[in-house]
Amino acid sequence: MRIALFVRCLVAPLLSAVLLASCSKVETTPEAPLAATGLQNASAPGFPEGFETGTKTAYTTGSVTLGSGSWTLNDALIGNTTADAKTGNWSARVRNSGSLSMNVDLTGGAGMVTIAHAKYGTDASSTWELWASTNSGSSYAKVGSTISTSSTALSIASFTVNLAGTVRLQVRKTDGSTNRINFDNIAVETYGGTGGNPGGGTGGKKFLFDATHAETAGNADWVLDVDGGVVPRYPTPAASGITASTAETYWAGAVSAWGVALVKLGNTVENLPSGTAITYGNASNPQDLANYNVFVVDEPNTLFTASEKTAIITFVRNGGGLFMISDHDVSDRNNDGYDSPAIWNDLMTNNSVQANPFGYSIALTNISETSSNVLASSTNVILNGSQGIVTQLKFSNGATMTKTSGSQATPLIWRSSSTQGSSNIMCLSSTYGTGRVVCVTDSSPADDGTGSPGNTVYPGWTEIASHAKLHMNASLWLAKLQ
Structure with a gap:
């Protein structure tokens, strides 16, 4: 929140008395009722492929049966030496112009594909590509960009395949050198063939x-x-009119840039209007949370009811994604005695499902600073995802968070002067059940500077280049798209 907003938040009450243990693998299918909606994480059968089953110890071309089916490994093997980069006991190792090729079709198509990669031992850097076939391997087409592998630590490469029908994938080493590359954790989302998404989705x-x-x-x-x-x-004009060049001013809300960006990637966005119930598993409510993948709540200013808290936490436990945004302490915009830090803490500590389900609390603080104190992790897709690398986060009056000792929460960004520990956290991710949570404790970074006539908002979304990258990477992670 900017200073002008901060002053208003302080004065109004007086007159009346404001995107992660990193995970490269796709999560398991959520429990009902999400499963009944068809909106759960649609991991292709047998994926992610971690090369933990099947044996191939020589580089000579041959086929091997893995967890995801039969693959042909050309100038490649499955290795488990200390120099092989891997997350389990085994990973694929490719040299020269070798390849990893599926011999079976993905019958549900392929949406987002992520692959962990690293150079082998002391070998020099190499390049590789992902190719896809829609005719059972008769011909292939390159997907996305050529990837350079330069680190011995596994990094995540993301590819938007978006092919319906039967699909086969092939990983090709392209530089032809004897330098070797390790591949692991190939994750594939099925694809329903939504088609017509601006710019690919x-x-x-x-x-x-x-x-x-x-x-x-x-x-x-x-x-x-x-x-x-x-x-x-449904925001107006209709989302169907959005193209790759559509400006965020297409809609008038202060998070319209966020919504337009999601639509450009082929997703669907809706508001939950005032007066509509927050429910989970209520078939009579067309906007029941079970009908969605991610629930975004940006700076709530009234307490959640007991039934709403149960719905939200159960939604996450059963596989949903929750994006929580808070503001600073003493930011009660509607003068009802509660501001967003207190409201979020109430949801996490005062509910009938589980106390502190996400493993953190929001501190009653108020800070303003630009921090580059970001978790150093090349495999964390919230910080290093398909939408770019996050290097900074600016708070214009925001709170901080404290991680519960031993909890599942993963701090991602801290205050500039803080050690990377359990307090002074500005952004974190967490998991609960089969669901995911991201929390940012200032509303300014998501603010795109447009809103209702007379409202004073600011362009935080574009003020720091990392802001859009953070919120978009986090959104796709919450939706299990990366």
Whole structure:
């Protein structure tokens, strides 16, 4: 939150008395009722492929049966030496112009594909590519860019394949040198063939942005679109009109840039309008959380009810993604006695499902700074994902977080002066059950500077280049697209 907003948040109450243990593997299928909606993480059968089954100890061309089916390894083997980069006991090792080729079809198509890669031992850097076939291997087409492998630590490369029908994949080493590359954890999302996505997509996931908890109170507009003071379920103009060159001003909410960017990747976005219930597993509610992959709540200003807290936490436990955004202490925009840090803490500590399910709390703090104190991890896809590398996070009046000792939460960014420990956290990720959570404790980084007439908002989304990358990478991670 900017200074102008901070002053308003402080004065108004007086007059009346504001994107992760990293994981390169695709998660398991969520439990019902998400499974019944067809919106769960659709991992292709047998994937991720970690090369932990099957044996091939020589570089000579041959086929091997792996967990995901039969593959032909050309100038490649499955290795487990100390120099092989791997997350389990084994990984594939490729030299010269070798390749890893599927011999069976992915019958559900292929959406997002991620592959862990590293150079072998002391070998020099090498290059490689992903290719895909839609005719059972008769011909292949290159997918995405050529990848350079230069580190002995596993990094994640992401490819947007988005091919329906039957698909086979092939990994090709392209530089022809004797330098060797290790490959591991090949993850494949099935693809339903949504088609027509501007600029190619990441696979048609559904994102729901909350507007039921006073997200437009005061000087805020933390929704996709506001029409004449009303937040509609479907932003207008229709999302179908968005192309690769559409500006974020297509919609009028202060997080419209976020929503437009998600649509450009082939996803669906909706608001949850004021007065609509937050439920999970209620078939009579067309906007029940079970119908969505990710629930985004940007700076709530009213407490969640007991039933809402149960719905949200159960949604995450059963495989959903929750993006939590807070603001600083004493930021009560609607003067009801509760601000977003208190509201989020109440959800996590005062519910009927599980106390502290996500493993952290929001501290009652107020900081303003730009931090480059980012977790050094080339495999964390929130910080190093398909949307870019995150190097900074700017808070314009925000809170901090504290990780519970021994919890599953993963701090990602800390205050500039802080050690990378369990406190002074500005952004973190967590898991609960088969679901995922990301929390950023300032609303300014997601603010795109557009909103309802008369509201003062600021372009935090573009102010720091990392802000859009962080929120988008986190969104795709929450949706299990990377």
